[in-house]
Amino acid sequence: MNQFTSVHVFYLLQAARWTLLLSLIALMGGGVLGLVLALGRVSRSRILRGLATTYIQVVQGTPLLVLLFLSYFGLSLAGYRLDPLIAAGLSLTFYVGAFLGEIWRGCIEAVPRTQWEASDCLGLSRFQQYTHVILPQAVRIATAPTVGFMVQVVKNTSLASIIGFVELTRAGQIVNNSTFQPFLVFLFVAAIYFAICYPLSVASRILERRLHVAR
Amino acid sequence: MSQDSAVSIGRPRRNPDGPANAADIVVSVRDVTKYFGPLKVLDGVSLDVRQGQLVAIVGRSGSGKSTLLRCMNGLEAIQGGRIVICGHDVGAGKSNRAELRRDVGMVFQSYNLFPHLTVERNITLALTLVKKNSKPEARRIATEVLALVGLADKIAAYPEQLSGGQQQRVAIARSLALSPQVMLFDEVTSALDPELTVEVLKVMEDLAGRGMTMVLVTHEMAFARRVADQVVFMHKGKIWEAGPTAQLFAHPTTAEFTQFIGTGL
Numbered sequence: 505m506n507q508f509t510s511v512h513v514f515y516l517l518q519a520a521r522w523t524l525l526l527s528l529i530a531l532m533g534g535g536v537l538g539l540v541l542a543l544g545r546v547s548r549s550r551i552l553r554g555l556a557t558t559y560i561q562v563v564q565g566t567p568l569l570v571l572l573f574l575s576y577f578g579l580s581l582a583g584y585r586l587d588p589l590i591a592a593g594l595s596l597t598f599y600v601g602a603f604l605g606e607i608w609r610g611c612i613e614a615v616p617r618t619q620w621e622a623s624d625c626l627g628l629s630r631f632q633q634y635t636h637v638i639l640p641q642a643v644r645i646a647t648a649p650t651v652g653f654m655v656q657v658v659k660n661t662s663l664a665s666i667i668g669f670v671e672l673t674r675a676g677q678i679v680n681n682s683t684f685q686p687f688l689v690f691l692f693v694a695a696i697y698f699a700i701c702y703p704l705s706v707a708s709r710i711l712e713r714r715l716h717v718a719r
Numbered sequence: 720m721s722q723d724s725a726v727s728i729g730r731p732r733r734n735p736d737g738p739a740n741a742a743d744i745v746v747s748v749r750d751v752t753k754y755f756g757p758l759k760v761l762d763g764v765s766l767d768v769r770q771g772q773l774v775a776i777v778g779r780s781g782s783g784k785s786t787l788l789r790c791m792n793g794l795e796a797i798q799g800g801r802i803v804i805c806g807h808d809v810g811a812g813k814s815n816r817a818e819l820r821r822d823v824g825m826v827f828q829s830y831n832l833f834p835h836l837t838v839e840r841n842i843t844l845a846l847t848l849v850k851k852n853s854k855p856e857a858r859r860i861a862t863e864v865l866a867l868v869g870l871a872d873k874i875a876a877y878p879e880q881l882s883g884g885q886q887q888r889v890a891i892a893r894s895l896a897l898s899p900q901v902m903l904f905d906e907v908t909s910a911l912d913p914e915l916t917v918e919v920l921k922v923m924e925d926l927a928g929r930g931m932t933m934v935l936v937t938h939e940m941a942f943a944r945r946v947a948d949q950v951v952f953m954h955k956g957k958i959w960e961a962g963p964t965a966q967l968f969a970h971p972t973t974a975e976f977t978q979f980i981g982t983g984l
Binding site: 618621624626632636637640 | 792794817820821823824825827829831832833834835844845848849890893894897
């Protein structure tokens with residue numbers, strides 16, 4: 505049996521980079537998808553609203569784990585053999601998009617109706633209203649809940665371990681298999697997750713304060 | 720205001736009490752009916768506003784006066800009748816909305832400045848985006864309209880750094896910057912303390928003096944009485960009583976209006 509040594513620590517830290525990369529993919533992909541969905545949800549077109557609502561309800565009603573199984577095992581049965589990183593990135597994108605879409609819809613709707621009216625009376629087109637008046641204010645409202653949700657995303661990447669993607673949690677399992685010191689190993693894993701997530705929470709608070717002062 | 724001014728305010732004031740002339744009519748409201756669900760909020764309303772006139776619409780809460788104003792520039796759809804403002808048929812849908820917006824300015828009770836933008840950008844936003852003015856040009860206009868409302872020194876401020884009265888004056892300046900033919904004021908002093916109300920009313924009186932065509936919904940009866948050419952009293956979604964200000968106040972013909980001015984509202 506091996507002792508838990510600096511070699512293991514180094515291994516875990518290396519794996520944490522994959523956790524970060526996966527989080528980044530999920531947030532960027534999910535961010536783009538979320539914006540499209542949020543705009544769809546507040547669209548004047550009934551069809552777009554319906555599509556966005558259906559997507560969000562279906563994905564929010566599906567466990568992330570099932571999404572992972574579908575994209576990794578499901579697609580491989582259909583003949584598409586995805587790399588675990590791609591499969592995990594794809595599932596998380598779909599998942600994060602659904603939640604950000606709904607969070608951001610709320611933020612867009614939280615901008616007072618009168619801002620629409622005032623900008624309408626000044627002759628701005630709907631696109632100009634969005635880009636210059638509504639979205640800049642919605643972004644401010646969205647900052648705190650979005651960063652709060654980012655913390656969830658970072659932690660949820662651990663589910664990718666189930667399809668064999670070696671991120672932080674999977675690396676913890678591997679180290680534990682060789683050292684058999686679960687308490688120590690997973691405490692260390694938890695500490696790394698905390699080290700990633702805590703700055704996000706702090707950043708959220710600072711950002712919120714700064715944006716508030718700046719307006 | 721100098722001749723080379725970038726902002727045009729109204730037109731030379733013609734005799735507002737003279738005989739009606741079709742070419743003079745800036746706002747024409749004909750038999751307008753408006754429902755909120757089953758509730759009839761405007762019931763066959765007809766009203767003309769002539770070039771250079773200041774028309775004050777008064778009445779109790781729920782009498783339909785704000786709704787009438789909002790219908791005038793298409794913020795609310797009407798179910799019957801016709802509204803033509805500066806030659807644009809308001810009910811004609813999106814096609815002429817841009818021209819309508821260019822000719823009609825509106826100021827709201829809650830100011831509705833854009834909180835994330837400076838005073839300058841609040842004013843220049845539509846100038847650069849809609850009127851396609853260059854940035855220096857837009858800036859010059861902003862400076863000019865801010866001077867008109869006495870806030871030239873606040874050009875770099877954010878709305879939340881201003882008092883309510885100052886915010887409302889910026890909102891008036893923002894609307895003025897687009898050189899509208901007519902301006903609609905929807906209870907613009909109702910959210911203000913009395914001393915802040917005075918500074919906003921002063922700006923409006925100044926505008927009226929420059930010949931701007933103005934329609935205002937107001938609770939400031941003393942102001943309406945002093946400045947308005949015509950007063951329209953609304954009651955239960957109808958124009959209950961209307962006419963030249965002095966005449967109307969001196970000889971009210973309906974019990975409702977007599978009571979309304981009697982209560983000091």
